Amino acid sequence: MVNGRIAVIGSGSWATALAKVIVEHTHEIGWYVRRPITIDRFKLLRHNPGYLRNLAFDVAEIDFSSDINYIVSHYDTLLFVTPSPYTKELLDKVRVPMRDKFVVTAIKGVVPGENTVFTEYVHRRFGVPEGQLACIGGPSHAEEVAQQRLTYLTVGCTDEARAQAFSSVLRSHYIKTKTSQDVVGIEYAAVLKNVYAICAGICRSLDFGDNFHAVLMTNAMQEMNAFLNALNPIWRDMLDTVYLGDQLVTGYSRLSRNYTFGAMIGRGYTVKAAQAEMEMIAEGYFGTKCMYVIAQELRAHNVHLHTPTLDTVYRILYERANAAEAIRSMTNPGA
Template sequence: MSQPRARAAVFSAGSWGTAVAKIMADAGSDVMVHARRSEIAEAINTRHRNPAYFPDVDLPVSLTATTDPAAALDGADHLVLSIPAQTLRANLAVWAPDIGPETVIVSLMKGIERDTRLRASQVIAEVTGVSADRVAVLSGPNLAREIMDGRPAAATVACPDEDAARRFQTACHTRYFRPYTSTDVIGCELGGALKNVIALAVGTASGMGLGDNAVALLITRGLAEITRLATAMGAHPATLAGLSGLGDLVASCTSPLARNRTFGVHLGHGLSVEEAMAATRQTTEGVKSAEAVLGLARVHDVEMPITEVISALLNDEVTLDEAAAELMQRPPRPER
């Protein structure tokens, strides 16, 4: 007798949520996406396409959609959350009563809550009251467009419960997507959130025409910043050299598909923050999280000069030229 197919609920129908929903459907789960807009849900159910993000990609027939969160959550083995980090608390408070007692909650979010400076997994545990063993994180160098095209990619699934991590690993392992497991939730989650701020800096430098040397400088010293803060908060240093650290940083800082880098390029071209937001057209977690990241650095007494300059630039406290000069005029010191 065959085993029943696993069920997954994916909130929401944005680019990364749709990509992970496709991965899980291709891996053998029945997936129901929660879409805010009824026309998106209808298109997924009737035409098997998401017209808002990937109008040219056919979705598996085992991937369906609904605007009813309770219907999406009914019987779900995994709840996969792919919504803006700053809206997580309010949305989750509404959805929490319908989350099953055995459902594993998986965060795809790469941001820090501004008011509390909490990671997404911490917000999830706080709002839902579930054990940390039921909260996992998926993070890595994952550009949604490439994954939707079936190009090879990998990521890290981090959860304190190794069995839960392995179950989700199985639920998203396909011929084109290779997940690894870890128990270092802090490192995996911070690597994803902190790299967004560095990607803003790299994009800004690229937009200003500062050259490839400057890009390499920012990526390398950015990784040093990320590692300093993450390890001060309890992460394992090796995690930051892995897929959810260095891997995600490289993809986000070098690909024109990466939204934080793209936002930075707009800033480097002289657009205001508001104009860059309009031009980027998607949630840019680094912009929302930069100040919270800087707050964490100060609490843990960690030096993060790139983050400090980007936060000042986003708050109109420095000009583009002043930002570039400030980084280059720091006192010389040993590299390590």
């Protein structure tokens, strides 16, 4: 099965890294970049002026556009890599059919105001069949992919042939790929691991130490497993790189923006101050509220779901609970 013409939608660090990976195979891509001035500077400098500036491109291979409807109309495979807080705003601008497209998401967040992940929203709103929806997951810092460091990615799609075909344009000497049919599970896991990474960062700044960090990550994986089973009760290997691997790299690495955001909160930053100081968006801040609401909705339908880590991060970020007291309360639930 052929992917057809591929377009990348988004211009952040992960979008830039994936665009480089794909164009090395295809030697042509469409690329939606929101601001025309960014496109002009990109063409002049031959690199993204805002992210991964050391990553050079042959701009003759790129069909840039700031018109999302042009990109959707002219390309067959649409890879969305936009920050989750702006996803719905962008999709609201789409006026052309998407039903016949192969739509892939590398977004690690939920659709604002919808409390659902990208593929579920696109399926419902644009009528894209489930077999034409896919996601990319796994432990994958954009900075390391740009440096061609060995990275393992998982392409989730219920259509195995499509998953394999798209995997082929990612695979290289430094990108290893495999496929999965757990599309929704991979997407929600990518949201939850950011929440848990924020908690890990908070605990690091509060000097809870490595011993507790290990316990926190272990408990977070159990919590994630329970949450995913409540949302989509299928068998999945939680030790797989797309679940455990992504959780570990996000919850331990200083390259993780969510871990960094959490560390700032733990040092006493307000949410607004931490967001203002960071150059990139910590998706977990937005994901925390959405997953908290989803958990409440599941419980309202008599689903037994225990989410102490998620609840604690929500209290700290949205109810302004004292971070040290909230973490200690989480570790001493009966006290």
